[in-house]
Amino acid sequence: MSTFSKMIPSFIAQKVAPVLFGLTAVLSLNAQAKEPLKIGYSDWPGWVAWEVAIEKQWFKEAGVDVKFEWFDYLASMDAYAAGQLDAVAMTNGDMLVTGSSGAKSVAIIINDFSNGNDMIVAKPGITKVEQLKGKKIGVEIGFVGHLLLLNALEKVGLKESDVTLINVPTNETAQVLASGDVDAIVAWQPNSGQALEQVAGSTAIYSSADEPGLIYDVLAVSPSSLASRKDEWKKVAQVWYKTVDYINDPKTQPDALKIMSARVGLKPAQYAPLLKGTKLVSLDEAKTIFKKTDTFSSLYGSSKASDDFNIKYKVYSQPEVLDTYIDSSITDSL
């Protein structure tokens, strides 16, 4: 019975009170009252970076009310698609996939691009992409790892049909490589690092550092929220680029690492290599990436490649209109 009586107050505190509080807030402040901007983020160094701004309370300083919600990556996209979030941290490719099923979004901030965290890890004896010919490769088909693999094969003149793909969930790739059933796997951190660690003598024969910009990570905002609360989103962007500078500055980086590693339950030293494989994009760099070109050094070019890939692998059937997904105006105005 004691649990029971204790739970009633906590129920009131957790479920009833916010509703009542919300109601009174709406009534007392009427139209002026606004919900905080709700942003979903998950475990990727470029997004864990937000934690620095949260911990330092820079949003409050900037005068913008935001609420960050931590998710599993897939769960965060589900929550966004269900209309429960104003924005979500996604890769540019996933932004298109989510959008194709109805939940459109607009990238207003470029957080980072993968700079080595995504890798093709091959077992001992294979040191070059060329050697993959005729080999078995474990990869999560239709996802970014697949895209990276195709990019690597293309560079050395190989086709997808020259290798055998085995569909493996990314978080199991390390074990699969260790089992010896495949010759190489494609994964991102921390799975790629584990594969390297678990299979002695294995090497990363290709990584996202070889094609920077293949995968961009962005803040994807719902079009309606962007339209109605653009000023607030501008403040969010300001805080973001301030955060990037703080993390990239060698003087303040240790402090940033401490905050970020705490978010995922690691020690700062353990987190440093993960951060290294992620290139956090400064304001100036972001402005360049927002420029429209056909190469991977542009968000457009990269997204176009993702779009083609998604069509080819029937993730969706109609090409997406990329212009509606990218809005550089906020970043450009800073």
Next chain:
Amino acid sequence: MTTLNLPSYLDQTDQVKKRFDALKKRDVILDVKKISKKFDSPQGEVEAIKEISFQTHKREFVCVIGPSGCGKSTLIRMLAGLETPSGGEVLLDGKPVSGPGPDRGMVFQGYTLFPWLTVKRNVMFGLEMSGRSKKNAESEARDWIDLVGLSKFENAYPHQLSGGMKQRVAIARALANRPRILLMDEPFGALDAQTRTKMQSNLLDIWKNIDITILFITHDLDEAIFLADRILVLKAHPGEVNEVIEVPVPHPRSPEQMITPEFLATKKRLEELIHEPEEDVPMNLTLMTDKSDSVD
């Protein structure tokens, strides 16, 4: 073997005859008119009971006995209203009955006391159902518990009682409703022989002291003769009335009467009626032991 020279079970002493004459003049409490029961089975319709008719008079004790499969239980369940007859009707005080009701109290073979209620609350159950106030029901329940001699145990739970005590509570519970007739379906069948004999005497004492008519089902011949004024003997497939026997054993009854000629004569007759030669399958006995240690 010596053959006892027994009188006929039909011989009645003057005292017994007088008693039966008086009994038959009393009001009819239960009037069973040609009731029958048919069940559906994979082999088609089975007639379990075929047109059974009989009457019980006020304060009479009637036992029903018969071979297995004669539908004794089905009969009493129909009287209690727990099963619907396929034909015929049952009149209680001249009025047809349908469905179970407190005017026909029932004591079952299995223990049916409510395990979550104390002895007292079990006995109060029927009284409360009839809308009595708790206080009123409680004092009346106490009287009934006292009657069956369990006052010391009124706050005990059924699981704390012996089998015999449980059935005494069950009798008190049924009687508390002041039913017109008490239907008893082999109530002592699960008890050991000693307890059973004691319970039989107890039941007769209770019956003597209160205004109650009893219909009692049993498969025990001694029990039937010891308890009953009349015995309704059924035969099986389908269940029909074979014979109604007026028990020539005088009242008051006591266990010593079990070896009197009239008792034994009645028992012999019952054995003849219930004996089913077609069910006798002889055993195939071959000697499987050393001859030197013969038991003869």
Next chain:
Amino acid sequence: MPSSQKNVKPWFAVREPLSQKRATCLTFLSFLMPILIWSAFSYLPFLWHPKVEITQPGSVTWLQPGTLIDKAIFKEQQILAEKNNTALPEGKPANPVYLPAPHEVVVAFYTAFTTEPKRRSEQWLHESLWHSVTIVFWGFFISTLIGVPLGILCGTYSVFNKLFEPFIEFFRYLPAPAFGALAVAILGIYDGPKIAIIFIGTFFQQVLVVANTTRKLDIALLEAALTLGAKNINLLFRVVIPGILPNLFKDLRILLGWAWTYLIVAELIGTSSGITWFITQQARYKNFENVFAAIIMIGIIGLLSDLILATMGKRLFAWENSRGKIA
């Protein structure tokens, strides 16, 4: 017969209770055995240590102290080094990372509770655990609030049985996690959808189990009540419900365990929270000793709550107890 033989009770007697001492011993042993097996695999190097932990890389350049490699590869490298007459690599047998030794898990268990939250929004572990407990509680509570009355009605009246049970039979095969995205869309991202998953996982089984328990009530008790003049509502409230209460309580104990098994999938929906957040995060970075510690925490909570409920049941339903015969 020598008297000493009479005193020795057999250990294996069909459905015979053991002495209190023996029972306690065996209970203790049931926990001790898995721990002993686990310890044996962890501490006895000759028992299943499929890996080699490098202590000295020797002349093999790609090896580092602490690296775990397969025994076969290690042997190959040793032979190779021997052939080339270079320094031999050295190492000791080790288990894969996913089998931490008992003491590592004990340490992890302790540190998990004593580690202060580092971030502003972070919770103590016991707070996360408590959050998980409340999720399970509310899911189970809401399910019980509807499921038990419905189950009793289905078990008592054929009308309700035929009206509800066929659909519930169908629905109970649908995996609760499949409703995750839907639950988020309807109930938001916080506790709502998590509670909903526990509810969906528990409710449909609960109705059927309770209905079944209700049907198992001895019909003779109902018949006895009928002959005593009980009807309709009285039959339900004065006979059916009190009659099934002890078994209903046992059902609920089993179903509560059932609800717990949905916790991990439930907490993966919406925002990461509770003990699941701890488990998935630690598993992602292969801190398996923490994962084991967390799993053990859930086990302890489950066992304790069941023990409490079992004791409560014994008190509440004293009339069911076979002990304490007066006569």
